[in-house]
Amino acid sequence: MTAPRKIIIDTDPGQDDAVAILLALASPDEIEVIGITAVAGNVPLSLTQKNARIICELAGKTHIPVYAGCERPLAHTLVTAEHVHGKSGLDGPNLPDPQMQLTEGHAVDYIIDTLRAHPANSVTLCPLGPLTNIATAFQKAPDIIGRVQEIILMGGAYFEVGNITPAAEFNIYVDPEAADIVFKSGAHIVVMPLDVTHKVLVTKARNDAFRNIGSPVGEAVAKMTEFFERYDREKYGSEGAPLHDPCVTAYLIRPELFKGRHVNVEIETGSSLTRGMTVADWWDVTDRAPNALFIGSVDANGFFSLLTQRLAQL
Ligand code: BDR
Ligand code: CA
Secondary structure, eight states: OOOOEEEEEEEOOOHHHHHHHHHHHTOTTTEEEEEEEEOSSSSOHHHHHHHHHHHHHHTTOTTSOEEEOOSSOSSSOOOOOHHHHOSSSSOSSOOOOOOSOOOSSBHHHHHHHHHHHSOTTOEEEEEOSOSHHHHHHHHHOGGGGGGEEEEEEEOOOSTTOOSSSSSOOHHHHHOHHHHHHHHTSOOOEEEEOHHHHTTOEEOHHHHHHHHTTOSHHHHHHHHHHHHHHHHHHHHHOOSSEEOTTHHHHHHHHOGGGEEEEEEOEEEOOSOTTTTTOEEEOTTOOSOOOOOEEEEEEEOHHHHHHHHHHHHTTO
């Protein structure tokens, strides 16, 4: 048996971030979560760092260090998404305030120190929010870039176009300058764009399956996904909430569920019309070298049976 992959989850919880974290914490044979770093995104940092701790407690994994990171994007003011996730970021279930403390130190320093302390290519970064913490770490300590095993991130869109502007997906839109640094870094990148995340929808039957687990985790996930479903239902007329961020952690466990292409991805940082757009050269019409595996399809039933079965372990 191969050793579990060591990962740092960089996150802005967010109900879908919460499910992604729970899936990772429920899968110790494949994934070792060595730390969680919070960033401002769906809601301000004061809430994302608290929400990350709430989720660790819900999972009964209070030993995981949780660090607070960057409060605002590199170049612009923070845009948040309470209209999707509610005021707390985790609206839906009634979860208690966390008892576990934040770990001292800045998330960016934790990322740098951890990558330097571990053998090269043994730590994977899993960003589920704006890329501010990761880009800041890369700027501050460029030596760590070559030490990253892989970056598996949720962000961007191509054929599916934008969800926060007509052209841009939320995570990239919030901090396009950070995304630009990460996509140009040369690190191995796997991208879960809206093109794939809009194919994993929590239908009524899938929501019932979460609730039928019959545990506090199953109940909380059912309530969280019910809450943010209402937004996508109104917007897209879809059958349920898209589980964006859990695509990242599901990929670590069962990569064969996903299919994509190695393409060049550039980030628009200039135009006010298309700021934050992920320009993916899907048809290979430029001579720009591929820099990311851009995922486009998923076995949705396989994804949900994996997720439900793993959540039942917590
Ligand atoms: C992404 O933005 C956030 O609202 C979600 O948590 C996800 O990471 C989807 O665009
Ligand atoms: Ca997120």
